[in-house]
Ligand SMILES: CC(C)[C@H](C(=O)O)[C@@H](O)C(=O)O
């Protein structure tokens with residue numbers, strides 16, 4: 001009998017979501033069972049289909065149930081039949097905000113054997129951890145429209161940044177940097193233009209940094225950072241940044257490490273006041289849904305991030321090692337496998 | 351005697367600014383003289399030195415004089431000794447805003463012979479034109495701070511978008527797209543999160559697009575666009591986007607086409623109510639200033655963009671062809687040349 005049981009809410013979502021989630025769970029269970037951890041899953045149907053049927057994105061009753069879980073495992077939501085923003089704001093962002101996922105953790109790592117679109121980079125050149133703020137900034141939803149549809153229309157969009165919100169994610173990032181061999185933290189912002197928010201971020205990093213003298217601190221404007229991700233990715237170890245800049249640079253991070261098929265993410269409430277949520281960075285890819293063509297690797301790596309959060313880092317490392325070995329084999333034999341074959345192979349390796 | 355004389359204000363600026371501007375002018379004159387265009391320059395000392403001496407970034411009298419010119423040619427401003435934002439907002443952005451440079455034009459082109467950090471891309475894979483809005487959005491400078499220095503501090507940063515401002519840049523972008531062989535325009539925004547501004551941009555593109563039935567229109571979230579710049583740059587022809595997204599993606603554009611040493615830009619007032627300003631995308635690079643090491647190519651290409659604006663496209667093409675030939679030779683012989691040698695070679699080729 002398992003020493004501990006984790007109650008996990010599963011949201012397969014739309015498109016390839018259910019396919020990749022199934023493999024993620026397969027590998028998760030293979031890894032956790034070796035560490036006396038049982039996973040008890042409850043599935044929730046949320047996403048495009050629910051919205052079409054009921055007009056709801058996240059019924060209150062479901063939100064209340066989700067809250068009773070230790071973590072949430074999500075595939076992907078979204079479909080071209082749903083207007084842009086409805087599911088993003090009504091479901092994904094609502095979960096991030098309601099469950100106070102103030103750390104959006106996105107490892108950017110080039111696995112051996114994976115082809116990067118960058119010429120001549122090796123795995124040791126790209127190994128960073130982006131700590132993206134997840135609950136404020138330009139994602140606050142603040143703003144408005146005046147005189148809509150007239151030549152005098154004005155639309156505003158307001159970024160809201162609080163010392164409370166910035167400090168907690170900056171502190172998390174410093175703690176992560178302190179644990180890593182290079183002990184380097186780079187703040188990415190645009191303080192020469194976004195002066196109000198930028199100064200708050202800069203000052204907070206400076207002040208929290210006093211508690212981490214071993215961590216060297218760097219600053220990079222977001223435009224330069226976007227460039228360096230492409231031509232000098234080795235500059236970065238841990239990166240801390242705001243919600244929108246983090247959204248953009250982690251997609252560059254995904255691009256340089258072989259694409260969003262491999263990019264994992266955790267929406268984390270480090271205080272464990274609410275369940276954290278783990279999901280691949282990719283979307284629901286309706287064009288290839290139901291064909292067994294989706295690569296479940298990003299979802300599997302998100303499961304590893306979840307195991308770290310659940311306090312079983314050994315199990316997380318096993319999954320990462322299995323992925324690493326699998327990607328190496330893939331580079332050698334080049335065989336095309338289905339979604340579930342990749343899941344089976346990873347589970348067997350774990 | 352020249353048929354026409356252009357009054358050009360020259361702002362060499364800081365660091366490598368004066369070195370690259372000298373070469374830019376050399377090549378500019380070589381090209382324009384062949385088309386009966388005389389360039390009459392007046393130099394203005396603006397930048398870090400002036401600020402240290404007088405505390406001023408743009409004296410009103412200088413601003414008034416600059417206004418009397420047809421165009422402004424700028425090297426680079428900025429120095430580590432000046433606090434972040436002072437010269438950016440007090441000089442660069444002030445000129446862009448005061449002179450209503452609503453089009454920030456940034457060609458992203460891979461020249462033959464130039465090494466891209468992307469594996470396996472050829473010049474025909476990267477040939478786009480980014481039309482970045484230059485006078486509003488998150489650059490408005492709106493926002494504020496409450497309870498600074500307390501745990502309850504809040505900093506806001508507001509993006510201001512007007513139908514007037516969006517429509518004119520969108521119309522410019524459509525006109526550019528209509529002139530190009532592929533006739534494709536991609537709007538880059540983040541309308542699923544920045545819903546107020548995003549909807550205004552989307553609607554404006556749709557409405558103006560009716561006037562350009564021959565242009566095919568595409569939309570891309572900024573995070574996906576950042577990724578596609580790296581792994582599918584061929585998707586893009588003309589891109590239209592807001593001030594901040596344009597800042598970020600054009601630096602990725604610079605990275606994939608060989609770095610900011612080659613990236614040109616024009617801050618354009620298409621209505622010619624005010625002088626337009628042409629400058630390389632790179633900064634003042636104080637570490638290599640005064641050593642003849644800076645590559646003047648980005649500045650030279652900015653001069654070409656200026657000649658287009660001044661209505662002498664044949665002269666602009668000559669400069670671009672000279673740059674293209676020079677970069678090819680550079681790839682072959684790999685000889686290290688000084689800033690002025692590169693300028694001499696380009697002037698000779700023009
Ligand atoms: C779907 C969207 C709202 C989301 C975001 O912008 O955060 C996505 O791009 C991501 O990065 O997780």
Ligand SMILES: CC(C)[C@H](C(=O)O)[C@@H](O)C(=O)O
Nearest residue numbers: 192193223438442443597631
């Ligand atoms: C220097 C800075 C204010 C400027 C900008 O943000 O526009 C620069 O990055 C650019 O792209 O020209």
